Structure formats: structure tokens, C-alpha cells
Amino acid sequence: MSDTPTLELELKQLIIDTLELEDITADDIVADEPLFIDGLGLDSIDALELGLALQKHYGITLDAEAEDTRTHFASLNALRALVEARRER
């Protein structure tokens, strides 16, 4: 059985806790909606914070050689795919 639903909730909570989005709950984050443009309205500082949180929680070190790494932050689905593929813990 896939652990995707659990990971999805975990990532939603990670976003809310890391970025201290006080008016957002897990239910408010739609998996395929953009996180940065409209959606949650995140900014460049949030992108930096999120990168740090991924390193801390999942041991993921973003790699500039691969591609434009921050495209992984486009939506929750993209973020989940990144964590599933690259997590070390």
C-alpha cells in the first residue's frame, strides 16, 4: 500500500509549520494548485525556508546540476514527487 496520503498530510503540515501560515490548515492546501503564484501566495523567502525544511526533515539536498530545482516547489504534488524520489530519511 502506498504511503502517499500520509506523506501528503505530512508535507502540508511541514509547509504550514515551516512558513507559519496561521490562516491555513491542511485542508486549505490543494494538491495540484500552485503554491507560489496564487494558491498560498508564497514568496522568495518561503522558497528558501522550504528548501531548508526539506533538508532537515528528509535529508534532501537540492542539486543545481539536475535542473531548475525550485520547480519542485510548484505544487504539493511536485513536492511530494521530489520527497518520494529523493528522501534519505
Place this chain on the structure above:
Amino acid sequence: MSFLPHTSDACHHTHPLSQLSWRRHARQAPDATACWLATPGQPLTALSRADLMARVDAWQQWLDRQPASQPGARWVLFQSTTLGACVQLLAVWERGMLAVLPGDDRPETLARLREISAGQLPTTTVDGWPQQADQSGNPPSKSHIVPTAHVPLAPDQLALELCTSGSTGEPLRIAKRFDQLDAELAIHQQLWPLADTANGQVSLSQVSHQHIYGLLTALLRPLCTGVPFLSEACHYPEQLSAAISQLASQGYRCQVISSPAQLARLPQITTAEAGQVLRVFSSGAPLPEAAARHAEISLHAPIIEIYGSTETGGIAQRRQRDGAEWSPLPCVELRFSDEGQENISSQEAPTPASSLWLRSPFLDMPTEWWPQADRAEVCEQKYQDGQQRFRLLGRSDRLVKLAGKRISLSAVERCLNEQSDVLEIRCLPMPTREHRLGAVIVMAPDALPHDHNTRRALIAHLRRALMPAFERIALPRYWRFVTRLPLNAQGKFTSEAIARLFADLDDHRLPRWLGERSSGPEQLTLEAEVPDSLIYLEGHFAQQPLVPGVVMLKWARDLGKRLHLDGQQVDEARFIRLERIKFSSLLLPGMRFTLDATLTHDSHGLRIDFRLASSAGLHASGRLRYSVSGASPLSESSFRQSPTSLSSQPPAHSQEAS
């Protein structure tokens, strides 16, 4: 008191912009690398100085075809890449025109600037050429390029205009002459030499060249020194790390132009190996001390902070490893005074915190004292170099720096004030959260949000109202909706009130405090919300998280402890029991509620009557019973209902019981 400028040969080893330093370097060594071209997922590739000049020539040709191109004409220049901005800026200068550099590319900003200029320069290709009309993608052949007479520029000629925000929120355009820019570039070279030598150096940037700091350090310094630069900024640490490591493998040491926002968020891993980075600059805001320490370790290089502004250019510098105090840059004279400009010279000992005044060759009027909108304090200590140093104590106007961007709080407030139902507003930088704004909004009681969804919709509405006129970083993240501003007896909105309004951010056990009123020392009504981050919410991911009854009792008890009756207060140790407790309806995250507590005295002792209600109705009510002082707290009843039961045994919810 004044800081005397250092006498020095500041122009050593660097060529002034007004002497077309880039052409001189290109003549001396046309094949030397001028720029490292970044392509996503690819190794960096070198562009020679001749390659760079060919692009400058191509842009001059483009300019020559524009009817609006007259000597002295203004061109709006916004490019996302450093290379694009570089070739256009040089073309504009060599054609005797000047560039207007907007700080952002929001349509409103660009439209406003186009009105006062000859037009906006089009986006360059990723490698700096004009876009081809025939879509062939080939750069113009050399035969098409008309040689340009490279005549030196007059030092007192205007080079460019930078855009920033004034204290009223009105955009300001700040003009810079070549002599101002050249004076500052010479000081940089004196303090932090860059050399175009065999074992090369290279300039890497994490910041925008559209602002004074990035423009000077990341674009103009490489042009004066002949040191190559990266074609675009490395905004994220993994990009920076990859570029440093690739350039190091080619024998380069990097000078990194960064910012507090980025240095404070470097990963825990090593970003650069020892010896790969020459030095790192940070500007835009003070870097927290811990971040400075970590960044020195992660990048294996000194972190040098530059304090300055668009109007003044650089003012002072520091390396926090050596202390928190700032040293003025050579050529910058400082005075600390709250007196008017005329009275400065008669000022004796400065008060501990005064306004900062300066005079420097980087200013529009180098001989006039310029009032900097920052508070500062002179350090009494004498330093070995004989220089005096100072501490910065924050701005004296209503501008804040967020992620290096200057944001006018007045302008944010004015925009929000225009929204319906907003009666009054205070916008403020968050005391404990770098780069974030909070907003306290006064509304009529019937317009206040009463639950998660109405609050979220209101915040989304207010953020949308700000979006067209402000950069995203200026949008407040934390919102507090109140019926009146919590002012002190002097009518001031104090830091204590601010701390209370936002205390739930740091203590997840607290309700979100939104104000309180009292009819006397024995009565208090708290206005509050249930934060979505409250740690007591049952079932983190459950369908219906709710506030447990025991938590409502704890809040009632905490409020009750603040009440006084004839000089008496309840004593925690004398708690006896709960009486008439009712939980009438669910209290959900996001709900706004009032909690009313009254202290009374009856024949059994002291009691606190409480009522917790919202627009949805009553949620909880009851009494907390305390014995009067003198009676034994360890009565028979206190064994049955000890104070600890408040936190360990949640009473059953009436809904759950039914």
C-alpha cells in the same frame, strides 16, 4: 563630532566608468573571459571581452534605430539577467543616454516609468543579444556592426536613475552621476581589492542588479576591474554552491554578493570548500549574528556587511566576527545629532541615540550633510585603527527593509485603509520574524471574521487588494482583527500591546489575544481567536479538530487569576472545585470568541464565574471555586478535585455525552 575621511589613493588598480573601463579591458585582452554564461543543467561557458563588446555594439545599433534615441534620453532598463542589464547599460552610456532601473517589473511600475522616458528596452536573449526580428536566432554578423567612437564620458554626466520607495510610499527616482559611482567603486577596490590576474577571481551574485548594492558590487565592479561575472544571479544556495565548485575547478576564487535573507537560510551543509570564496558581501539589512557565524563556516569566507541606502550608497561596513559595531567607509564623514542641519557644528557630546548624518563623495551633493533616516549610537570604545564606530538602532521613519526591499508601511496602510469595513490599521514589522509584516486591523464588530473560513476569505481579499501595488514580500503575513487598537494610557500603540497580539505565534498554548475590556478590577472580558496552530487541538489531522473543554477551563482560570476583589486575588493552591460546568457547543479552530470572567465573594469563599461565547452561541460556562485565605487548602473536597485535574482530566463534552 565627526569622522574624518581617510586620505588614500583610492583610485589605484581600477579604471573609472567614465573612462569606459570595459573598453580598456577589452583592448588589453580581448580573449580574456568577461562573463560566465549560466544555462540550467549545463556547465558554465565563457564569453570573452570581445564577445561582450559585440553585444554592446549590437544594442547600440538597436538604439540607433529608435526614433526616441537622443543624447540624454532615458531608457527604462529591467533585465532578469546580469549579462542582459550589463550590455544594455553600456550601450546606453556609450550613446550618451541614461538608464532608469526599476526595482521590480510589476506592470504598474513599468507603465509609470515609461511615461517619463523614451521607452523600455526589450528583453535580451539569454546570452545578451537583441531578439532577432527574423527569429533566426543568429547573432548579427560583425559586418553589420558600425564601429563606435569611444569617447570618455563626462564625470558629472548622469549615468542612471534608481527607483526606491519614499516614506510616504511615493516612488522616488534617485539619479547618480558617473563621479558618484566611480568614487564608491574606488573605495570598494581599496578595501576589498579584486584583481584580474592569472590565478583568477570571479564575481558571483545572489541579488538583483536593479538596486544600488547589486549594481555596484555585482555588475559595475567587475566592469571596472576586468574580473568576470556570472551571467545571472544564483538565487538559491544549491545554485550558488554548484557555480562556486565549477569555477573553483577552473582555478577561480569567487567574490559572492549576497543578502541577509539568503545568508540566514544557508543549509547546514558546506556551501563552499575552504579557499574557494574570497569574501562574501551582505547588504539590505543587518544580518543576525548567528547567521553571520554560520555563513562564515558554510562559505569558508569572511562575511562583510555593507550599510547604505539608494540615496547615499555605502555608508559603513562590518564583519560581525570582529564585533557588532559599524565602521564608516573611507571618505564617509558621519555626525550623530538630533539638531537641525544648521546647528550640527555646535553639537557637543551626542545623546546616546541620535539621528545619523553623513557627507560623502557618493552623495548627490557631496559637501552637504545628508540626514539618514536611521537612529545610531556612537561607541565610546577606542579602536586600534583610531576610527570611531557606531551601532545602528533602527529606522526613524516608517520605512522598513524586507528582504532588501524598502517598503513604506504608510503606503501599505493607506492601501488597506481604502478597503471597505477597514476602520483603522497599523502595519508593522514583526519583532521576532525577519522579513515579515503584521497587520492590526480595526473593524466594526459585525464586519469581523468569526471563524476559519471568514477569516481566511477576508485575508485573501486584503492581500489581493495589495497585490497590484506592492511586491509580494510587502504583503502582511500575520493579521489581527480588532474592534479597537490596544493603546496605552498615553494613546500609544506600545511594543507590549504588539507582543500580546502576536504572542500565540511563539506560544502555541495561548489563545490569540485580540483585546480585552473591563468594568472594574474584578471583571475582565477577553476577545480572542482559536489559532489553527493551537497544540491542544484534538486530532491533528482528524476531520474535526476542536478545543477540548479542559483547555477552555485553563483559559478561564488564567484570566481569573488576573482579577482583584478588595485587594484579594485567587490563589492557585486554594483551588477547591469546578461548579456548574457546561460545555454547550464545539469551539473550533479559527473561531473568534469572548471569554468573560468575574471574581466574586460569597459565603463559601472566592469564586470565578466564566462564560466563553462566540457568534455561534455559548461554548462553555461555569465556576471555579477557591477557598478564602486562612482556610486550609487541603480540605476534603480539594482531594477529590485537585488543581491538577484541570490539566489532566478533560471533562466530557456535552455533545459527546449525548
